[in-house]
Amino acid sequence: MSLMKKDWILLALRQTPLDRIHIMKTLFLIWHRSGRKLRDYFEFVPYLYGPCSFEVYSVLENLQANGYIVQPPHPMPQWVNYYLTDVGKREAKEASKRASPETLRFIETVAGEASQLRFHELLRKVYAEAPDFAVNSMFRGVMK
Amino acid sequence: MTIILSFPVKDGLLIASDSQITSGIVRTTGKKIKKLNDRCLWSASGELALIQRVEEGLTALSTANQPLSVLRDNLSKKIRDCVVAFLNLVGGRPITGDFVFVEYTDKPNILHVTLDGTPEWIVGRPFVSGIGDVFTYALLRKYQGLFPDKIDMQKGSLLAFKVIEEVIDVVSVGVGPPIDIWQLTANEIKNMDETEITALEDASHGLRETELKLFLGNSN
Numbered sequence: 550m551s552l553m554k555k556d557w558i559l560l561a562l563r564q565t566p567l568d569r570i571h572i573m574k575t576l577f578l579i580w581h582r583s584g585r586k587l588r589d590y591f592e593f594v595p596y597l598y599g600p601c602s603f604e605v606y607s608v609l610e611n612l613q614a615n616g617y618i619v620q621p622p623h624p625m626p627q628w629v630n631y632y633l634t635d636v637g638k639r640e641a642k643e644a645s646k647r648a649s650p651e652t653l654r655f656i657e658t659v660a661g662e663a664s665q666l667r668f669h670e671l672l673r674k675v676y677a678e679a680p681d682f683a684v685n686s687m688f689r690g691v692m693k
Numbered sequence: 694m695t696i697i698l699s700f701p702v703k704d705g706l707l708i709a710s711d712s713q714i715t716s717g718i719v720r721t722t723g724k725k726i727k728k729l730n731d732r733c734l735w736s737a738s739g740e741l742a743l744i745q746r747v748e749e750g751l752t753a754l755s756t757a758n759q760p761l762s763v764l765r766d767n768l769s770k771k772i773r774d775c776v777v778a779f780l781n782l783v784g785g786r787p788i789t790g791d792f793v794f795v796e797y798t799d800k801p802n803i804l805h806v807t808l809d810g811t812p813e814w815i816v817g818r819p820f821v822s823g824i825g826d827v828f829t830y831a832l833l834r835k836y837q838g839l840f841p842d843k844i845d846m847q848k849g850s851l852l853a854f855k856v857i858e859e860v861i862d863v864v865s866v867g868v869g870p871p872i873d874i875w876q877l878t879a880n881e882i883k884n885m886d887e888t889e890i891t892a893l894e895d896a897s898h899g900l901r902e903t904e905l906k907l908f909l910g911n912s913n
Binding site: 688 | 847848851887888889891892893895896898899900902903906907
């Protein structure tokens with residue numbers, strides 16, 4: 550059985566809480582470092598801040614609406630981490646049964662790595678690894 | 694109260710607004726940018742009752758399918774008639790209202806119609822209407838030399854989002870989220886969806902972080 554799109558997010562958040570940008574870049578790095586060959590995965594485009602999959606936003610919205618994840622109230626939601634709820638933790642555990650141990654370790658490594666990086670450090674890493682997805686970025690000049 | 698912003702970009706035209714509708718002490722949300730026809734959008738700031746009256750008048754306009762260059766004087770007259778009727782209704786007390794129509798034909802067309810029905814074309818620069826308009830013009834000032842050729846639709850959308858977001862942050866009453874953005878090109882009129890707006894929110898956040906980084910001269 551393969552992972553669904555929401556599972557990748559739940560498994561990343563199981564490792565560590567992340568904000569939207571960090572979730573986006575974690576999901577991208579997972580795809581990129583997997584040789585860009587994951588099936589039924591998010592599709593990324595080069596956007597204003599580098600790789601972006603608009604679908605990530607709607608999946609996050611659904612996960613939140615279904616009570617799997619929660620974001621503490623804040624006037625600037627883009628700055629705030631998402632956390633798994635108890636229901637989300639159970640769902641993440643179920644998802645983990647559908648993934649190989651290697652895949653789980655891989656998700657945990659990438660999510661953990663991304664969580665340690667501040668915004669510009671994270672972008673710099675992503676742009677260095679995947680320059681083809683930085684072509685439309687406003688931040689390329691600043692990242693050098 | 695409202696904030697509406699429109700400007701030409703390299704490959705089209707943008708119009709954006711906040712979505713707060715204020716009626717007395719009640720605050721709700723709703724679309725403030727509407728279709729006049731398949732090529733043309735319009736919006737207004739000012740008194741809701743007057744805007745509703747103008748909307749009814751525009752819906753009844755039999756020539757509404759024409760380009761703005763043809764429609765200009767009809768729109769102007771229709772708005773003036775509505776204002777006069779509304780003034781009579783409210784006993785001549787001061788009223789507010791400001792109207793903008795946008796379309797992209799072979800070039801961007803922004804038509805501003807004032808409360809007294811005076812129509813004026815806005816050429817090669819942004820147009821702003823509503824509360825906080827001076828503040829908005831100030832925020833746009835540094836981009837003035839970039840309109841329209843140096844800003845594409847994607848970056849223009851971000852600029853529209855960022856400016857309205859800052860107005861909403863600063864102005865204490867009358868404007869609020871969500872931010873509504875429409876993109877007009879030679880081929881289509883597109884209303885940005887929720888995920889695209891959320892992506893702009895993240896890009897705007899990144900831009901602000903970068904401005905701070907540059908200001909502080911930090912390497913991280």
